[in-house]
Amino acid sequence: MTNKSNAINLEFNVMKDDFSRAGEASSKIKKILTQLGIVSSVTRRVAIATYEAEMNIAIHSLGGKIEVTINPNEIIIIAVDNGPGIEDVKLAMQEGYSTATNKIRELGFGAGMGLPNMKKCSDEFDIVSKKGKGTKVFMRISLDSKPV
Amino acid sequence: MNKYFHSVVLDEEKCNGCTNCLKRCPIEAIRVKNKKAIIIEERCIDCGECIRVCPYHAQKSITSSIEMLKDFEFNIAIFPMSLYGQFSVDTNMDKVFQAIMDLGFDYIYDEARAADIVTEVLKNMLKEDKLPRPIISSLCPAILRLIQVRFPSLIDNIARVESPMEIAARVAKNEIMKRNNLSSDKVGVFFITQCPAKVTSIVNPIGIKESYLDGAISIESIYGDIVKKANQAKDDVKFSKGSPEGIGWARVGGQSYAIGVDNYLAVDGIENVIKVLEEIELGKLNNVDFFEGLACIGGCVGGPLNVENPFIAKSRIRKLSQNKGSSEKISKEYIDDLYNEGSIWWTEKIYPKSIMTLDSNIRKAMEKIERIKEIAKILPGLDCGSCGSPTCNALAEDIVQGHGKIYDCIFKLRENFYKDFSDGGK
Numbered sequence: 360m361t362n363k364s365n366a367i368n369l370e371f372n373v374m375k376d377d378f379s380r381a382g383e384a385s386s387k388i389k390k391i392l393t394q395l396g397i398v399s400s401v402t403r404r405v406a407i408a409t410y411e412a413e414m415n416i417a418i419h420s421l422g423g424k425i426e427v428t429i430n431p432n433e434i435i436i437i438a439v440d441n442g443p444g445i446e447d448v449k450l451a452m453q454e455g456y457s458t459a460t461n462k463i464r465e466l467g468f469g470a471g472m473g474l475p476n477m478k479k480c481s482d483e484f485d486i487v488s489k490k491g492k493g494t495k496v497f498m499r500i501s502l503d504s505k506p507v
Numbered sequence: 508m509n510k511y512f513h514s515v516v517l518d519e520e521k522c523n524g525c526t527n528c529l530k531r532c533p534i535e536a537i538r539v540k541n542k543k544a545i546i547i548e549e550r551c552i553d554c555g556e557c558i559r560v561c562p563y564h565a566q567k568s569i570t571s572s573i574e575m576l577k578d579f580e581f582n583i584a585i586f587p588m589s590l591y592g593q594f595s596v597d598t599n600m601d602k603v604f605q606a607i608m609d610l611g612f613d614y615i616y617d618e619a620r621a622a623d624i625v626t627e628v629l630k631n632m633l634k635e636d637k638l639p640r641p642i643i644s645s646l647c648p649a650i651l652r653l654i655q656v657r658f659p660s661l662i663d664n665i666a667r668v669e670s671p672m673e674i675a676a677r678v679a680k681n682e683i684m685k686r687n688n689l690s691s692d693k694v695g696v697f698f699i700t701q702c703p704a705k706v707t708s709i710v711n712p713i714g715i716k717e718s719y720l721d722g723a724i725s726i727e728s729i730y731g732d733i734v735k736k737a738n739q740a741k742d743d744v745k746f747s748k749g750s751p752e753g754i755g756w757a758r759v760g761g762q763s764y765a766i767g768v769d770n771y772l773a774v775d776g777i778e779n780v781i782k783v784l785e786e787i788e789l790g791k792l793n794n795v796d797f798f799e800g801l802a803c804i805g806g807c808v809g810g811p812l813n814v815e816n817p818f819i820a821k822s823r824i825r826k827l828s829q830n831k832g833s834s835e836k837i838s839k840e841y842i843d844d845l846y847n848e849g850s851i852w853w854t855e856k857i858y859p860k861s862i863m864t865l866d867s868n869i870r871k872a873m874e875k876i877e878r879i880k881e882i883a884k885i886l887p888g889l890d891c892g893s894c895g896s897p898t899c900n901a902l903a904e905d906i907v908q909g910h911g912k913i914y915d916c917i918f919k920l921r922e923n924f925y926k927d928f929s930d931g932g933k
Contacts, residue, residue, distance in 0.1 A: 367873055386785065395872045396864035399659035403788055410789050431869050476790070 367391065367429040373416040373440075381417040384425050385410035391429070401502055404480040405434055408498050411473045411480075412438035418463055420494065436481075436498040445488040452478065452486070511548035514568045514706035515555060519543050521565035526892035528557035528566055533777045534656060538905070539895035549862045552652035553704040554777050554802040555811040568703035568812060571722030573729065576611045579695030579721070581683060584612040585675045588619045588749070588757035589701040589807040590726060591827055592820030598737075604746040606736035607699065610729060614683055618698075619749020621675035622756040626765040627842050628668050628851055633768055633796055641772065641787065641795040642666050644762055648704040649802035650780055651713050651857070658784045659859030664798075667714060667853040671756065672698055672705060676719035677850045698723040701810030704802070714853030725812040755828025758821045759806035762799045764828065771797040776804045865908065879903045887918045 369391070371384035385406050392402040409425060416423040416438060423440030445451045451458075452474050459469025474496075478484040483499035524542030536550035537557060544565070546557075557566040576582045584607050594603060604615055632642060643664045645651060654661050669677075676696045683694055700706055700723040709720045748754075755761035763771035772795050774783045780800035786792055803809035808824055809817035845851050866872040882903035889899065894915035896902035905911035914920045 365870060365873060367876055382789075385789070390863075391876055393657075393861075393863045394865045394876060395869055396861055396867065397869075399859055403660040407789055429873070431873065 365431060369427040369429075371413075371425045371427075373413050373423055373425060375417065375420060375422045377417055381413045382410055384413050384427075388427055392434075395429070397502060401434075401500060405436070405500055408436055408477050408480040408500065411477045412436065412496060412498075414468060415473045415496075416440045418459060418468055423493070430502075432502050433482075434500045434502065436496075436500070438494075438496040438498075440493045440495075442491060442493040444490040444492055445494055446490060448486055448488050511551075512707060512710040513546065513548060513551050513553055514570070514703040514710075515546065515551060515553050515558060516567060516569055517544050517546060518565045518567055521563045523563050523565070525562070527560045527562060529892050529895070529897050531556050531560045532897065533781060534653070535897045535901050537897070538910070539892075549860075550656065552649050552656060553707045554649035554653070555703045556777060556802075558703065558811045568706060568725060570700060570706055570725040570728065570812070571697060573610055573724060575697070575722050576695060580693040581614070581687060581689055582612045582695045582697065583676075583679045583683060584608070584610075584615045585672060585679065585696065585698045585720070586615055586617045586619075587699050587701055587726070587807070588622060588671070588754055589810055589813055589820065589824075590699060591619075591754050592757060592808040592824045593726065593730070593813060593815045594823075596823050596826050599742050600748065601742045601744060601746055602737045602740040603733060605740040605742070605744060606733045607729075609736045609740065610732060612697075614679065615746060616675050616679035617746070617748045617753075618671050618675045619753035619756065620747065621671035621678065621749075622753040622762075622765070623750050623837055624674055624678075624842060624845065624851075625668055625671050626752065626756075626762070627837055629666060629762070629766050629797075632666055632668070633766065638666075639664050640793050641798040643787075644797070644799040645714070645853075646670055646756070646762060646799065646807075647801045648702075648708045648713060649777065650800045652704070652860075653777070653781070653802075654784070655857065655860045656862060657781070658788055659861075660788060661784065662857050662859065664787070665857065668851060669715065669853065670705075670708075671753075672708075673712070673715070673718060673720070674845075674850060678845070680719050681848075681850075695721045697721060699726055699729070700724065701726050701807055701813045702803075703811065714855050714857060716855060726810075727812050727814050730814045751828045751830040755824060757807045758824040758828070759799065759801050761806065761824070761828060763797055766797065768797045770795055771799070773799045773801075775801045775806055775809070777802040865904075875907045878907045882906055882913070885913075885919075886916055889918070893917050 388409055389402055389406040392405060412425055420440035421442050426437045428435040450456055454475045455471040457469045457471035463469040481498040482501045485497040488494040522543045524539050528544055529537045529539055534550055536547045538545050608615055645666050645668055680694055680696050696719055698720055706723045709718045709723055712718045752765035755764055759775035760773040763773055774780050805817040805821040808820040865875045883900050886899035894902050896905050902911055
């Protein structure tokens, strides 16, 4: 428990190709933020960011996890996977760019909006990736708007 | 007026303390304490699921009685769209209208006519791109309250147009007051209702300050009388009725069909609606133009105060709504007049209801979350409901909020009872 600093820490494992469970982390976090009385617009951004991260790990990676830290003033989301890593991060950040297979696209996923959406929802966004090792995404969403 | 008036209430005498309603409430608003169900008033959205599932008929809807007509000089009945589905398709509906008049009403107005008005309003609304997509229908009050409680970020997607029930009441009452030169307090307006959430909306309306309606009489309470009187009624009076498409509003998908919108999503059953609202909140359905979500299976024809099987009623409504009949076309001028007299739009802002929030102080709320997590870990995770909370997690929340204790859980109680004898008394 790293609870000494008034933070709530959550961790969710996301498995490769596990579409039936992807989305669980997002809805659990949404419930907790609602219980904390966070304004709905912020809660929605966190939910979308986490959901996209979950889907990315399920679709593109060999599996990974999402760590969420909730502080009284901000939420940090870190999504890490075990590879294969992104060849060209700049290209991957472009709206509409996707390496998803046709099979995935037929399911309605892989529109190339995942990473751009995550960035849009965050106040601070960072991504590092190494071919053969994996990808790590950092997102910070601030709670400066007081709950009503 | 009671801040938390609800049409859905519990008849304690009949309640057996079982877990049927507890498990089915979509927003965990029910607890069982001392062998009686309790509805948490701040949470209840009046969807009526508990009324539907209660085997003892202990959950019920408070509605008005026909006696209330005595309080007014002139009484108007609003004939609900779903009532069309309660009779076989070859029924002469003029006789049904007449039968309701014979219960003591002086005038009757078909809700489907107001649905035709709202159809035109929504058609215009869909032409504008200003509103965030999808535009969410405002027909179902239980869904509106659900959005306030669980999906507040979607409040801006709701079409801020009054429901056909309310518009029907306004049009009818204004007409009668003018025609008969009566003051407002002399004219009573009553909705014949299939829906407890509509009853609540008359007392505590959403989006407006005050409803034009004075009460609602449930279909089930007068159905027998309607049938008897309809059998005796003459059919010399022809009543004004809504178009087939207007009547079609009574079933799920009927609004979209009437509007003629192509890119729509229509969902019935509150649990299903919750799942789709989750998707909308994640921004996955921004390409959909119109969303109609209805708490009851089948739409309003599935309302808990109806008498007919919802699927049979829905099939009848479908047949009626596909009639290419000779309904009067509503003129643009007429709609413009209604806009101008303020009969169409909501006037009040819709606020989120933060009833799920554990504490107004975020640090305290965070501590509570941690404690809930700890307690949930030691509970059995069976979600059996025997403790009186709907799930183990809900019990953990109740304990932290001071509304429950760990030994409400019969498994923890048993464990505690046997704990010193776990070695079999060796």
